[in-house]
Amino acid sequence: MAKIDLDKMLVKIKNTQWALSDIDWDAPGADLVTAEQWPQLKEFMADLMWIEHVGARAFAAMAKKAPTDTLREIYTYFHAEEQRHANAEMALMKRWGMLDGDELPEPNINLRLVIEWLDRYSDEMPVYVLGTVVPMLEIALDGALCKFLLDTVDDPVCHQAFEKINDDESRHLGVGFTVMEMQGHGATYIKMVEMAAQLMDPRLILGIASYFPLLNKMRDNVVAMGLSEEKLYACMRKFEKIGGRTEDGRRNVWFQIIKFHSRWVVDRNNRFYHAPVDAVVKLTGYIPRRVLPAVPSWVKELTYKPTA
Amino acid sequence: MTNATTSRKGTAKAATTSAKRASNVKPATVLIVGAGFAGLGTAIRLQQAGIRNIVILERASAVGGTWRDNSYPGAACDIPSNLYSYSFDPNPDWSRSFSGSAEILSYIEAMVERFGLQQYIRFNQNVTDLSYDDDHGLWHASTEGGASFSGRVAVMAQGPLSNPGFPAIPGIEDFKGKTVHSAAWDHDYDFRGKRVGVIGTGASAIQIIPELAKQAGKLTVFQRTPAWVMPRPDFETPDWQKTLFRKVPASQSALRKGLYLAHESMALAVIWQSPVTRLAERLGRWHLRRQVKDRWLRRQLTPDYRIGCKRILVSNDYYPALQQPNSKLITWPIARISENGVRTVEGIEHQFDAIVYATGFEVSHSGTPFPVRGSAGRLLADDWARGAQAYKSINVAGYPNLFLTFGPNSGPGHNSALVYMESQIDYIVKGVKTILKRNLKALAVKDRAQDEYNAGIQKRLARTNWNSGCKSWYLTEDGFNATMYPGFATQYANQMSELELRDYTLITA
Numbered sequence: 001m002a003k004i005d006l007d008k009m010l011v012k013i014k015n016t017q018w019a020l021s022d023i024d025w026d027a028p029g030a031d032l033v034t035a036e037q038w039p040q041l042k043e044f045m046a047d048l049m050w051i052e053h054v055g056a057r058a059f060a061a062m063a064k065k066a067p068t069d070t071l072r073e074i075y076t077y078f079h080a081e082e083q084r085h086a087n088a089e090m091a092l093m094k095r096w097g098m099l100d101g102d103e104l105p106e107p108n109i110n111l112r113l114v115i116e117w118l119d120r121y122s123d124e125m126p127v128y129v130l131g132t133v134v135p136m137l138e139i140a141l142d143g144a145l146c147k148f149l150l151d152t153v154d155d156p157v158c159h160q161a162f163e164k165i166n167d168d169e170s171r172h173l174g175v176g177f178t179v180m181e182m183q184g185h186g187a188t189y190i191k192m193v194e195m196a197a198q199l200m201d202p203r204l205i206l207g208i209a210s211y212f213p214l215l216n217k218m219r220d221n222v223v224a225m226g227l228s229e230e231k232l233y234a235c236m237r238k239f240e241k242i243g244g245r246t247e248d249g250r251r252n253v254w255f256q257i258i259k260f261h262s263r264w265v266v267d268r269n270n271r272f273y274h275a276p277v278d279a280v281v282k283l284t285g286y287i288p289r290r291v292l293p294a295v296p297s298w299v300k301e302l303t304y305k306p307t308a
Numbered sequence: 309m310t311n312a313t314t315s316r317k318g319t320a321k322a323a324t325t326s327a328k329r330a331s332n333v334k335p336a337t338v339l340i341v342g343a344g345f346a347g348l349g350t351a352i353r354l355q356q357a358g359i360r361n362i363v364i365l366e367r368a369s370a371v372g373g374t375w376r377d378n379s380y381p382g383a384a385c386d387i388p389s390n391l392y393s394y395s396f397d398p399n400p401d402w403s404r405s406f407s408g409s410a411e412i413l414s415y416i417e418a419m420v421e422r423f424g425l426q427q428y429i430r431f432n433q434n435v436t437d438l439s440y441d442d443d444h445g446l447w448h449a450s451t452e453g454g455a456s457f458s459g460r461v462a463v464m465a466q467g468p469l470s471n472p473g474f475p476a477i478p479g480i481e482d483f484k485g486k487t488v489h490s491a492a493w494d495h496d497y498d499f500r501g502k503r504v505g506v507i508g509t510g511a512s513a514i515q516i517i518p519e520l521a522k523q524a525g526k527l528t529v530f531q532r533t534p535a536w537v538m539p540r541p542d543f544e545t546p547d548w549q550k551t552l553f554r555k556v557p558a559s560q561s562a563l564r565k566g567l568y569l570a571h572e573s574m575a576l577a578v579i580w581q582s583p584v585t586r587l588a589e590r591l592g593r594w595h596l597r598r599q600v601k602d603r604w605l606r607r608q609l610t611p612d613y614r615i616g617c618k619r620i621l622v623s624n625d626y627y628p629a630l631q632q633p634n635s636k637l638i639t640w641p642i643a644r645i646s647e648n649g650v651r652t653v654e655g656i657e658h659q660f661d662a663i664v665y666a667t668g669f670e671v672s673h674s675g676t677p678f679p680v681r682g683s684a685g686r687l688l689a690d691d692w693a694r695g696a697q698a699y700k701s702i703n704v705a706g707y708p709n710l711f712l713t714f715g716p717n718s719g720p721g722h723n724s725a726l727v728y729m730e731s732q733i734d735y736i737v738k739g740v741k742t743i744l745k746r747n748l749k750a751l752a753v754k755d756r757a758q759d760e761y762n763a764g765i766q767k768r769l770a771r772t773n774w775n776s777g778c779k780s781w782y783l784t785e786d787g788f789n790a791t792m793y794p795g796f797a798t799q800y801a802n803q804m805s806e807l808e809l810r811d812y813t814l815i816t817a
């Protein structure tokens with residue numbers, strides 16, 4: 001992946017738009033999802049859909065903070081595109097009979113906590129924090145999960161949808177890594193300390209406290225689907241490889257932090273990390289839904305219907 | 309009289325008729341393009357100065373300009389009527405503090421009647437070319453039908469916002485339903501119960517939306533950039549006030565003066581960054597918080613630029629209208645327009661019976677609405693290729709005897725356009741009187757005077773909110789501000805109060 005010209009990228013984004021109605025959601029092939037797969041797949045799709053939605057909300061926050069007009073517009077598009085992915089995935093769930101009427105599927109509790117955090121604090125986070133976490137989320141969760149899905153599900157409509165989604169995602173990642181390098185560019189020691197100092201922000205610590213368990217929870221879900229967690233880790237290593245390919249990229253403190261964190265995540269033997277985080281996953285499982293505040297209204301914008 | 313410009317246009321027949329007419333008709337003293345507030349006001353003041361040889365060319369079949377064309381539901385001025393009217397023709401009978409479009413149009417029509425302007429107006433004359441003839445010191449206007457008119461002085465009063473503008477969205481011609489532009493409303497179309505999309509959230513949109521929300525079955529509003537919206541102190545005029553104004557006209561001019569000063573003080577918030585700017589932003593945020601309870605919707609409606617950078621809007625019913633059960637605000641970018649509606653980037657096609665474009669006007673920062681040829685055939689669009697420039701907004705070097713209303717850098721951000729227009733009109737009258745009294749062939753502003761004036765203007769503009777980083781129709785693509793006047797209306801009036809002959813070359817006939 002070479003460094004991208006963002007202005008050209010914006011034009012490309014505008015010229016490659018697609019809509020849900022470009023796909024025939026009633027085409028044959030829905031029955032290729034086996035009865036055996038169905039229950040796990042339902043949960044998996046719901047998570048996937050919510051991860052897209054988390055990405056969407058993060059891009060919305062980044063659009064507010066973007067340093068240039070071009071990036072602001074790009075992030076505004078990405079925000080909508082992630083929403084489109086979530087909508088398309090919901091349409092797949094509808095196709096596979098996984099929705100109860102028009103009900104939105106429930107996110108798992110760890111996602112729910114991340115959504116809560118994003119809604120409260122993401123607009124106030126420095127753009128480079130989100131700018132680094134989001135590519136990680138996209139590569140590890142979006143990227144890896146989509147790959148699993150395509151490996152397991154034979155429905156051609158699913159493949160058709162994900163071909164489009166993956167095209168979008170590769171642009172999101174391209175921009176993501178370019179921005180990470182921009183932020184690392186010419187970073188002095190002082191700037192690095194300043195960037196790292198954000199770690200002390202209690203709002204950010206809260207965010208981390210919801211992000212760590214989310215990764216472990218998703219890992220557990222992946223394993224539950226009978227997939228190899230090694231593949232998830234391979235994706236996370238890709239983040240380290242691409243993000244660190246240039247001097248500028250490596251100078252981005254947040255890249256370094258997230259890189260080290262991802263090394264802990266992929267190292268199951270690191271009891272020091274996994275024991276407490278797994279415990280938190282377990283603990284959060286006990287949080288009764290009713291103590292959580294009402295979902296923010298942007299959540300209700302999701303739809304599986306191609307027309308409104 | 310030679311008429312090179314009309315023969316350029318059309319058939320041999322048209323050329324001969326116009327040549328014949330041109331040779332028969334004596335040139336007017338003043339040739340005015342446009343019968344809106346500016347053109348009509350100019351005619352009134354000229355007439356009051358004893359100049360009656362006037363021709364007004366108007367492309368439509370009626371007077372009124374902005375207020376004839378903008379008849380959409382909810383159309384009204386957003387500067388109080390007592391200030392958004394001419395001081396030389398006060399109207400004691402305004403029914404509201406902010407009158408509607410129809411009432412403003414009636415005021416203009418009554419003005420035409422009262423001052424007997426009908427005789428000057430040539431309707432259905434769409435000017436397609438305006439050219440200066442150095443030899444005779446005459447301006448020639450050619451119109452669409454092949455007619456031609458001439459005058460010693462030309463006044464371009466064709467309006468800054470008179471050509472409806474559509475956004476550059478792919479597929480805009482594909483839509484099969486009804487398409488309506490705010491500035492060309494179709495009063496025969498019945499919106500009741502229909503699925504209606506509104507594109508744009510600017511000055512016209514926020515007036516239309518509350519009205520459409522009452523009629524449409526489903527209303528979807530597409531927003532690109534949220535604007536600052538202020539509370540609107542609108543009320544019906546009590547009867548005693550009308551009586552008072554009629555019996556004691558001085559009381560009305562006192563109110564006008566008060567409104568004028570109140571608006572002048574807003575320059576502090578609108579034009580420059582000052583503590584008042586912060587205060588105005590606080591007021592805007594308070595208005596939003598009070599009217600919108602949902603956090604996400606409020607986020608969508610919160611502007612991300614400094615107040616004043618773009619036109620400030622006023623409305624009490626816009627935010628509530630967006631929250632009615634039948635309406636919805638969409639902030640996803642528009643991907644394209646399709647046969648059935650609007651496709652946004654979140655992948656959904658929003659289907660409509662009608663799409664309303666409240667997308668403003670074609671604003672040209674460098675071109676001209678029709679070719680304008682000055683001395684030795686030079687083209688104004690060429691001279692303005694890198695941004696429009698004029699001397700005191702009203703004259704352009706190389707274009708003798710030509711006056712502009714609403715010219716470059718005359719835009720008010722905080723006060724009534726008509727206040728500025730009165731200064732321009734009085735300046736034009738001074739210019740015409742000078743030409744007549746001294747029997748000049750040409751009154752031509754000097755290049756140097758224009759350059760000096762503009763250097764000063766651009767320096768002052770650099771410090772304003774308009775040039776503080778947001779994109780708006782005030783600026784060219786490369787951020788040059790050829791639209792706004794960087795100062796108080798009073799400063800503008802002062803600069804226009806004197807015709808400084810040393811800034812002009814005078815050529816006697």
Ligand SMILES: Cc1cc2nc3c(=O)[nH]c(=O)nc-3n(C[C@H](O)[C@H](O)[C@H](O)COP(=O)(O)OP(=O)(O)OC[C@H]3O[C@@H](n4cnc5c(N)ncnc54)[C@H](O)[C@@H]3O)c2cc1C
Binds near residue numbers: 383385466
């Ligand atoms: C919806 C709306 C609301 C507004 N509200 C306010 C407000 O509250 N306060 C304020 O200060 N300003 C307001 N304005 C700005 C408004 O444009 C001016 O105040 C004023 O009306 C402009 O008058 P004008 O005579 O210069 O132009 P116009 O009113 O546009 O008149 C120009 C005339 O020239 C004619 N013309 C154009 N081209 C040609 C041609 N080639 N040949 C012949 N004739 C031609 C047109 O048909 C038109 O009749 C508003 C504008 C709009 C659109």
Ligand SMILES: [Fe+2]
Binds near residue numbers: 082
């Ligand atoms: Fe995604």
